[in-house]
Ligand SMILES: Nc1nc2c(c(=O)[nH]1)N[C@H]1C(S)=C(S)[C@@H](COP(=O)(O)OP(=O)(O)OC[C@H]3O[C@@H](n4cnc5c(=O)[nH]c(N)nc54)[C@H](O)[C@@H]3O)O[C@H]1N2
């Protein structure tokens with residue numbers, strides 16, 4: 001039973017709608033995850049594998065980037081972590097026989113769900129120019145093919161080196177080193193579509209583009225605001241931290257257009273009491289309109305400014321600048337505009353203000369609900385204003401907490417996966433490796449797609465991820481990818497990006513986090529950095545999915561040797577054999593990693609320095625934290641239209657679909673659903689259960705259509721709709737991005753509904 005993938009495809013997408021749930025986790029979640037895991041890997045392997053997740057001698061959960069508490073519970077994994085592990089530790093295999101049976105045209109017709117369910121990739125495969133099928137290729141030949149194409153480019157900037165966020169620190173460090181020795185900063189990554197807005201806003205205002213709190217701070221907080229995040233699904237272990245914070249007396253305000261089950265009530269499967277009754281988490285739910293957060297925080301700020309004694313004047317005077325200008329702008333804020341932008345009642349905002357003023361220690365947590373709008377960067381800057389006003393940065397129990405997605409997305413950035421590297425980082429690389437890195441900026445995800453579309457980029461290489469499915473404007477992106485000379489994917493699982501290729505294409509199968517990594521120098525481990533800047537080791541224990549797999553690190557080393565040859569003084573072969581040598585180099589290039597090998601030997605890992613958190617020092621050019629006073633924006637919605645957010649169901653990991661249910665939202669057996677407020681749906685003439693096409697409206701006049709969605713009457717904020725990504729990426733215009741960060745505005749897409757089949 002364990003190894004059989006589903007046969008029928010296209011998978012029947014026939015959503016059924018039941019009750020929305022009001023609590024997350026608990027026994028059903030544990031049972032559900034064990035069932036899913038056992039289906040993929042059998043009962044014994046399930047037990048053995050799940051026991052190793054997030055243990056000090058085990059591997060880092062490939063699910064999310066939420067940190068592990070220091071005293072780890074015997075089962076420090078969650079339902080969705082278990083699914084992520086099962087997806088990787090599955091016993092199903094994609095072999096050369098599979099590719100002989102399925103042409104690329106056939107694969108391109110399949111759903112992402114079906115592709116992922118086929119199992120782990122086992123052999124390097126090549127799709128030759130003009131061929132219908134991928135055929136096996138040796139590793140050596142694969143690297144020769146890539147080297148041939150890269151060397152034929154008229155400039156290194158015609159190559160793109162994408163990274164998804166599961167890549168280890170060691171592999172990421174070598175990958176960016178290789179790209180830069182080759183001669184380009186074209187290192188787009190999933191972060192460009194994810195927390196780039198957080199990085200932009202935080203670097204500018206507090207001087208560090210990362211969160212400033214540790215788990216301990218959450219436990220000490222008086223008030224935690226969770227804005228634009230659905231932890232019950234995407235960071236389930238965060239619920240245990242919120243529960244613990246509540247036990248310590250914290251209050252929680254949730255800001256979200258949707259009532260998300262996990263934030264309402266949490267039944268901790270790891271305690272008996274939790275199982276029975278559960279903890280009510282949210283004290284105040286602000287059901288905000290999409291994109292209304294900047295207006296909300298601005299109003300709160302103006303009200304704080306009007307309250308005698310509410311501003312931490314000592315902190316403001318000693319550590320900040322721009323306060324006067326900000327206060328003058330904020331003074332002009334009116335209730336009216338805010339209530340329109342947010343859809344909230346005056347009494348709700350007043351209640352929030354009361355809680356804010358009662359709190360001595362406040363943390364704001366956020367994720368994609370804040371980062372994927374046109375005005376995301378000013379929104380997050382406004383959150384920083386909010387915290388600065390009351391001195392809530394750089395002391396215990398307070399601070400900014402952007403909750404990251406992929407398990408090592410933050411580490412990859414720390415290792416230099418960035419198209420706009422800091423000059424100091426390049427200086428350090430130059431000193432350590434004795435070459436001249438390119439100084440001009442490279443391309444981010446959106447610009448990389450344009451470059452492919454316009455024929456300016458010709459070779460695309462991805463270290464993980466599913467670029468064509470995760471990117472916006474699916475039709476544009478797929479057409480762009482098809483113009484490439486060569487597309488290469490280092491992957492664990494089959495996905496759509498393997499079926500939408502350049503003139504020729506390679507699939508390079510790699511080890512996952514859960515697997516044993518043995519090199520010339522013996523068994524290796526890798527390191528990762530979590531959402532709170534904690535670095536620790538991760539050791540796989542399972543036998544690799546196949547004997548031909550190479551680790552990501554080995555792939556980069558062999559690729560670098562094939563491409564750079566004698567031209568590189570870097571000891572790639574030695575790095576491949578012993579990852580400790582890579583860590584030695586990291587310790588000399590990346591600040592905060594001094595004595596890396598020695599410190600990572602501590603199973604608990606170590607915290608990277610964070611000047612605002614540790615010393616209330618703000619490493620901005622002026623040495624002060626910045627108040628900013630951008631005008632308040634919010635999405636404009638024409639008559640008869642809806643603002644659509646594209647989000648995750650409970651049974652998916654980004655573009656990897658685990659199943660067709662979204663249990664907490666009461667949806668089963670299908671993903672093509674659009675959640676609409678009952679009054680909006682009725683006004684637009686759509687009964688619950690009717691089918692609609694979602695039609696995008698954007699100023700370029702191009703029609704973007706996602707057909708055949710079941711309308712679900714759902715308690716979302718008025719004027720706002722929700723549907724799953726990646727099915728709706730076809731609706732997100734390539735040019736609709738956040739100012740400054742250039743992140744696709746995936747949470748504010750203007751659409752109209754048309755009856756399906758009309
Ligand atoms: N199981 C699982 N875990 C995951 C992932 C996964 O796909 N599956 N993905 C990982 C990754 S890469 C990431 S980045 C994170 C994503 O984690 P989340 O950001 O939680 O993911 P989304 O599903 O995009 O949910 C966005 C949330 O923000 C709300 N929201 C949307 N727009 C707005 C807005 O304008 N204002 C406010 N206040 N709220 C808004 C939505 O209603 C929803 O609750 O999760 C990570 N963890």
Ligand SMILES: Nc1nc2c(c(=O)[nH]1)N[C@H]1C(S)=C(S)[C@@H](COP(=O)(O)OP(=O)(O)OC[C@H]3O[C@@H](n4cnc5c(=O)[nH]c(N)nc54)[C@H](O)[C@@H]3O)O[C@H]1N2
Pocket residue numbers: 163164165166167190191193194195368405406463464465466467470471472490491492493494495510511512513552646647648653654655656725726728729732746
């Ligand atoms: N409309 C819309 N679009 C979005 C978003 C949204 O909310 N709405 N969210 C955005 C966000 S936050 C993100 S982070 C991106 C995600 O974009 P990506 O990171 O590119 O996409 P994933 O779906 O996470 O990638 C899944 C693939 O990664 C490969 N993989 C898994 N584990 C490993 C590994 O250990 N090594 C290697 N080499 N490969 C591995 C598998 O082959 C799998 O098929 O999508 C973005 N796109």
Ligand SMILES: [Mo]
Pocket residue numbers: 190193194195404405406
């Ligand atoms: Mo993400």
